[in-house]
Amino acid sequence: MATKTPTSTSPAAYGEASIRVLKGLEPVKQRPGMYTRTENPLHMVQEAIDNAADEALAHHGKRIGVTLHTDGSVSVEDDGRGIPFGLHPDEGVPVVEIVFTRLHAGGKFDKGSGGAYSFSGGLHGVGVSVTNALATRLQVTVWREKQVATLAFAGGDVVEPLVIRPAGPPSSGDRKQGTTVRVWPDPKYFESPELPKHELVHLLRSKAVLMPGVTVTLTHEKTGEVQTWLYQGGLRDYLAQHLNGEPLIPLFEGAQYASSGADETFAEGEGAAWCVSFSEEGANLRESYVNLIPTIAGGTHEAGLKDGLFQAVKGFVEMHALCPKGVKLMPDDVFGRASFVLSAKVLDPQFQGQTKERLNSRDALRLVSSFVKPTLELWLSQHVEHGKKLAELVIKQAQARQRAGQKVEKKKGSGVAVLPGKLTDCESRDLAMNEVFLVEGDSAGGSAKMGRNKETQAVLPLRGKVLNAWEVERDRLFANNEIHDIAVAVGVDPHGPNDQPDLSGLRYGKICILSDADVDGSHIQVLLLTLFFRHFPRLVENGNIFIAKPPLYRVDASARGKKPAAKFYALDEGELQAILDKLRKEGARDGSWSISRFKGLGEMNAEQLWETTLNPDTRRLMRVECGALGVTETTAALTRLMGKGEAASRRELMELHGDAVDVDV
Numbered sequence: 001m002a003t004k005t006p007t008s009t010s011p012a013a014y015g016e017a018s019i020r021v022l023k024g025l026e027p028v029k030q031r032p033g034m035y036t037r038t039e040n041p042l043h044m045v046q047e048a049i050d051n052a053a054d055e056a057l058a059h060h061g062k063r064i065g066v067t068l069h070t071d072g073s074v075s076v077e078d079d080g081r082g083i084p085f086g087l088h089p090d091e092g093v094p095v096v097e098i099v100f101t102r103l104h105a106g107g108k109f110d111k112g113s114g115g116a117y118s119f120s121g122g123l124h125g126v127g128v129s130v131t132n133a134l135a136t137r138l139q140v141t142v143w144r145e146k147q148v149a150t151l152a153f154a155g156g157d158v159v160e161p162l163v164i165r166p167a168g169p170p171s172s173g174d175r176k177q178g179t180t181v182r183v184w185p186d187p188k189y190f191e192s193p194e195l196p197k198h199e200l201v202h203l204l205r206s207k208a209v210l211m212p213g214v215t216v217t218l219t220h221e222k223t224g225e226v227q228t229w230l231y232q233g234g235l236r237d238y239l240a241q242h243l244n245g246e247p248l249i250p251l252f253e254g255a256q257y258a259s260s261g262a263d264e265t266f267a268e269g270e271g272a273a274w275c276v277s278f279s280e281e282g283a284n285l286r287e288s289y290v291n292l293i294p295t296i297a298g299g300t301h302e303a304g305l306k307d308g309l310f311q312a313v314k315g316f317v318e319m320h321a322l323c324p325k326g327v328k329l330m331p332d333d334v335f336g337r338a339s340f341v342l343s344a345k346v347l348d349p350q351f352q353g354q355t356k357e358r359l360n361s362r363d364a365l366r367l368v369s370s371f372v373k374p375t376l377e378l379w380l381s382q383h384v385e386h387g388k389k390l391a392e393l394v395i396k397q398a399q400a401r402q403r404a405g406q407k408v409e410k411k412k413g414s415g416v417a418v419l420p421g422k423l424t425d426c427e428s429r430d431l432a433m434n435e436v437f438l439v440e441g442d443s444a445g446g447s448a449k450m451g452r453n454k455e456t457q458a459v460l461p462l463r464g465k466v467l468n469a470w471e472v473e474r475d476r477l478f479a480n481n482e483i484h485d486i487a488v489a490v491g492v493d494p495h496g497p498n499d500q501p502d503l504s505g506l507r508y509g510k511i512c513i514l515s516d517a518d519v520d521g522s523h524i525q526v527l528l529l530t531l532f533f534r535h536f537p538r539l540v541e542n543g544n545i546f547i548a549k550p551p552l553y554r555v556d557a558s559a560r561g562k563k564p565a566a567k568f569y570a571l572d573e574g575e576l577q578a579i580l581d582k583l584r585k586e587g588a589r590d591g592s593w594s595i596s597r598f599k600g601l602g603e604m605n606a607e608q609l610w611e612t613t614l615n616p617d618t619r620r621l622m623r624v625e626c627g628a629l630g631v632t633e634t635t636a637a638l639t640r641l642m643g644k645g646e647a648a649s650r651r652e653l654m655e656l657h658g659d660a661v662d663v664d665v
Contacts (some may be wrong), residue, residue, distance in 0.1 A: 012041045025101065025156035032189045035130045041185035041194045042199055044134055047127035048076040048181045053207050055080025055213045061178070066204060067180075067219040073137075074195070077180040085162060094162045096142060100132045100153060104389040106580045128181070128541030132156050137184040143167060143175050155186070180513065183327065190484060203294065205229050209238040210292050210343045220378060235275040235341045242285045243339065247277040247391060249386040256371040260545035263364075267347040267401065274305060276340040278390055281644075288342040290349050290359050297352070299359030301344040304368025306335045311369070312376035313394055320384075321392045324399075326650075328432075328455070344368060348582070362618045394410035420485035424449045427460045435510035436489060437548065437614070438462055440524050443602030451606030452614055458508065460489050465524055469531045477535060486531070494535040497631070501538050511539065512621065514548040514613065516573075516600040529624065530642050533634070540624055549620035550604070550613045554596045555579050560588040560606035569612045571620065 019424045028035050037043040045066075055061040061080035068074055084095040091098060133156040134136045148167050167174045187193035201218065208216040208229035231237055236253050257271030259361035288302050295301070302412045310331040319321050322636040352358040389417045419425060422445075423638035428434055436458040439445045445461025452459060459537035467480045478484045487494060491505035513528050523584060525547060532545050539545055551569035553576045559565045562588055562660050570576035576595070583593060598604060604612070613619050640649045 002485075022141065025103065025129060028130050028133035028158070029111055029189075032134055033307070038190055039244040040190055040194060040196055041134075042203075043196055044185060045074050045076070045183065045195065045200075047131045048183065049203065049207070050074055050293060051128060051181075051497065052078035052080065052179070053211070056207075056211050057292055062202075062213065063116075063215050063217075064207065065219065066200070067218045067221060068195070071184070071219045072193070073182055073184040075180060075182040079175065079178040080177050080187060082142045083140070085142055085144065085147075085149040085164065090216075094149075094151075096140060096149060097151065097158060097162060100128055100138065100140065100343070100370075101156060101158070104130055115476055129156075131183055132185055132396070134189045136186045138655035139180075139182045141180045143178050150469045162535075162598040171541065194504060197648040201227065206238075206294060208290060208552075209234060209341070210289055235273060235343065239275045239277060239285065239339065239341050243277055243279070244282040245279065246251075248279055249383075249390055252276045252376060254372070254375040256375065266363070270345055270347055270367060271371055272301065272305075272342060272344040274340060274342045274372065275369075276305075276309065276338055278337055278393060279339065280337065280393060284337070285339040285341070287340075288344070290344050290346055290351075290356075290364075291355050292343075293351075293368050295357060295359050299352070300361055300364040300617060301342060301346070301359050301368050304365040304370075305340065305342050305372055307365065307617070308369040308372025309376060310334045311373045312380060313390060315377060316380045317391045317394070320388070322388065323395060327395060327398050327402065329394060329398050330455070332433075332628075333394050336397055337393060339418070342368070350614055364534050365617050418488075420460070420487060420488055421488045422461055424451075424459045426456050427454060428456050430456075431506065431509045434458070434508045435512055436460055436508040436547075437512045437514045437600065438486065438528060440521060441600070441602060442498050444514070444516075444600065444604075447601065447604055447606050447609045448614065451608075451610035457490070457614060459483065462486075465520075466527045468527055470534055470638065471644055474535060483531060487536075490536075490539075492536060492539065495538060496535075497537045499538075503538065503542075506539075506544070509544065510546050510621075511544050512546045512548045513598065514550070515602065516654070517598065519551040519601075526641070530638060533625070533638060540626070543625070545624040547611050547622045547624060549622065550598070550601060550609075552576075552598060554598065554608075555583075555593055556596070557583050557588060560586050560592070563587075601648050616644070637644060 024481075032038055036047075047065065049066065052061070052064045055078050056064065058080075061078045063079045065077045066074065067077075073285050074075075085100055087096060088098055113170055116267055132153050135156075136154060137159075138153045139152055139160075140149075140153075146167050147164055148163055149164045151158065151162045152162070167176075181580045185193060185198040207213060209231050212232050212234045214230070216229045221227075236251055239251060253273075255271070255273035256257055258266040259268060286298075287304075288298060290299075290301060310329075313334050314329055317329065323329065342463065344359075344367070345422050345477070346359070346361055346364055346367070348361075349359055350361045352360050356452065380390075412636050423436075424445075426434055426436075433456045435456065437448055437452070437460070439459055442461050442463070445459055448461075450457045462482050464482075466482050466486075469477065469480075469483065472480075474496075477494055479489070489507070490511060491507040492501060492503060493499035511532075513525050515524040529545075529547075548573055551571050553570040555564050555568040555570065555576070560583065568579045570579055580593070584590070601609065601613075610619060629637065640646050640653065
């Protein structure tokens with residue numbers, strides 16, 4: 001009997017052997033974009049530079065040198081303690097080999113006075129292992145304890161095992177201590193193999209600025225040019241060099257760090273150094289760092305600087321009665337014309353992603369604000385004339401903002417439908433700042449109304465679950481009261497994907513879905529997302545739709561050591577475990593804390609809802625996008641989920657993925 005040979009179009013078999021487990025550095029090679037920026041090799045080189053900077057930050061080195069070789073490789077050397085090269089007590093492998101070949105292995109997990117690094121940018125033990133994985137070759141040389149250790153890797157694997165020899169005299173090229181890493185980036189992982197020289201120069205110069213007294217050099221082997229940076233004046237000199245024209249008032253600079261016993265709120269050594277300038281026009285220079293890591297997307301430490309400046313200037317204006325009647329100051333009126341360099345030191349920083357472009361640590365806002373505000377208040381009281389100049393600039397900014405808002409209001413004045421009675425509107429008419437929260441239930445709506453910022457935040461409570469609008473005709477939408485109220489409150493009529501709707505009536509730049517962190521809340525989210533994607537697609541396309549992420553747990557911790565009693569919020573089980581691990585690390589014993597699970601938003605009081613979900617500086621807010629699926633695939637997925645004739649398809653989906661769902665009993 002003839003056997004039919006499968007053709008190339010036959011579906012691939014899916015079984016136990018189809019599941020792959022990536023080991024070692026394979027995850028990095030498979031998905032490099034998860035671990036580093038792939039436009040060019042700068043970030044993978046920066047990982048080695050950051051390690052050298054961490055040694056200087058810990059006061060174990062005074063020199064960092066980077067060399068661009070003619071063969072395309074890059075060397076980074078320092079005079080720090082040198083990576084240990086003895087055998088690891090548990091793994092039985094040289095420590096220097098583990099550092100470069102294992103993800104989540106390093107010396108920066110133990111923060112605090114007892115750890116090898118009190119303050120550093122290293123968090124995950126991922127950095128230089130990623131550098132190694134994405135390099136055709138990487139060589140390491142370590143000088144430590146009168147010995148020299150060398151080894152080399154290719155594609156993340158050891159190709160030249162560890163060799164240890166006695167260190168020679170300085171004339172032989174050996175030095176007392178330090179590490180040199182030479183790396184050849186693999187061009188296949190990057191859009192361009194070339195290092196952007198201006199970005200590298202900016203990075204090295206900033207390291208020198210943030211560490212006065214540390215010498216940083218960049219050597220171009222091809223031309224023999226050597227660039228050297230050594231700043232004694234720190235942030236002030238750096239900001240002054242980059243300002244366009246004369247500042248409105250003298251540069252405001254300061255530095256303050258928590259000391260042992262003086263401040264029990266923050267760990268010893270946590271704090272910030274800053275230098276701020278104000279100008280009436282021109283481009284602003286804004287740079288921030290956390291433990292010497294550049295945070296180009298800002299974060300909570302910048303929010304703390306913004307808050308501290310605003311509170312101090314607002315207090316000065318009120319004390320001297322400088323504000324005209326009807327003018328209300330906002331934080332952006334102060335921060336909008338500010339140039340600054342900010343360097344924060346945080347014991348255990350929480351970054352957004354491995355590339356560490358944004359700081360997410362909530363405590364950093366309070367840390368920086370609590371140091372900046374009293375310092376500026378004192379400076380303004382000592383320099384009243386300069387304070388009045390600054391107040392005049394801030395008031396002018398506020399008046400311009402309010403005039404812009406009034407123009408928009410007049411443009412919309414005629415023919416606007418009466419706003420729904422359930423809507424608690426905001427005072428501002430500035431589309432860039434306004435946001436409305438579509439809140440599940442009247443009880444949660446009450447807490448949101450009391451906790452919100454009434455200047456810029458509106459609240460529209462929704463009663464029950466919104467109608468599934470996937471197959472509802474557009475002319476029947478307004479038969480549903482909830483959908484009618486949403487459309488009128490937002491100020492945009494329902495439309496189709498190919499329509500050109502009139503968005504001039506849009507009243508809020510952000511439309512935020514705020515529901516309970518449970519199954520019912522997720523259902524309400526899906527129903528509202530279905531409504532917006534089907535009948536308000538231009539709002540999704542323009543990035544106006546957001547999902548607020550309230551916490552599921554609250555942890556009340558009693559005082560531990562010098563740490564006072566505190567409360568923490570966790571979005572899910574993973575964050576809850578991370579909080580408990582942190583409490584144990586700070587000396588809290590098991591059972592000394594209490595864990596509360598929020599059954600719904602209505603259980604939160606106004607202060608809790610503001611702190612966790614409404615405050616722009618500390619909340620979790622996700623923008624809704626079609627993402628990699630695209631509009632066509634998203635439409636097909638929603639048809640399967642929400643279509644009336646798709647019951648069989650949904651059942652198949654649940655049978656396939658039902659085991660992946662966690663159910664709270």
